[in-house]
Amino acid sequence: MLSLITGGSGSGKSAYAERLVQEGGGSRRYYLATMAPSGEEARKRIARHRAMRADKGFETIEVYEHLERVILPGKAKNTVVLLECMSNLVANEQFGVGGEDADIVRRVLAGIAHLQSCAGNLFIVTNEVFSDGNIYDRESMRYLDILGKINRELSKTADRVIEVVYGIPLELK
Numbered sequence: 001m002l003s004l005i006t007g008g009s010g011s012g013k014s015a016y017a018e019r020l021v022q023e024g025g026g027s028r029r030y031y032l033a034t035m036a037p038s039g040e041e042a043r044k045r046i047a048r049h050r051a052m053r054a055d056k057g058f059e060t061i062e063v064y065e066h067l068e069r070v071i072l073p074g075k076a077k078n079t080v081v082l083l084e085c086m087s088n089l090v091a092n093e094q095f096g097v098g099g100e101d102a103d104i105v106r107r108v109l110a111g112i113a114h115l116q117s118c119a120g121n122l123f124i125v126t127n128e129v130f131s132d133g134n135i136y137d138r139e140s141m142r143y144l145d146i147l148g149k150i151n152r153e154l155s156k157t158a159d160r161v162i163e164v165v166y167g168i169p170l171e172l173k
Contacts, residue, residue: 026080067111
């Protein structure tokens with residue numbers, strides 16, 4: 001089962017996704033952390049997220065790119081994965097690994113398919129970053145376009161799509 005959880009910055013989407021994972025059972029719970037510790041602000045956010053999930057039964061795997069290389073031990077049907085978050089992963093793939101836009105989209109979606117083959121339940125947190133109406137520099141607009149394409153593809157195949165607004169989950173699908 002694939003669940004996509006989206007929302008704006010500070011909306012409560014991460015806490016909500018963690019709660020869904022805890023309620024969903026599974027004998028193995030993996031938290032795939034995608035934010036690279038590349039600066040003081042990133043390190044503070046990472047520390048905050050680590051504190052949020054402390055004592056929740058997650059095994060954390062830090063993976064900044066190439067999801068297809070992740071190895072998850074255990075039986076797939078008993079494994080639950082929380083990918084936190086797609087926005088960081090896409091930035092890492094675009095600016096770290098590189099490639100044409102279509103290659104980045106294919107690579108990320110192939111990584112998601114790999115995770116789905118390894119887990120009974122996959123929860124993906126992503127950011128809703130498209131509503132501010134701002135126009136950014138070319139590379140930032142490229143990033144938004146890639147993230148938007150991935151989010152649209154994931155929402156097509158997801159069993160559930162949930163937007164968290166001000167801490168309130170809204171089931172979209």
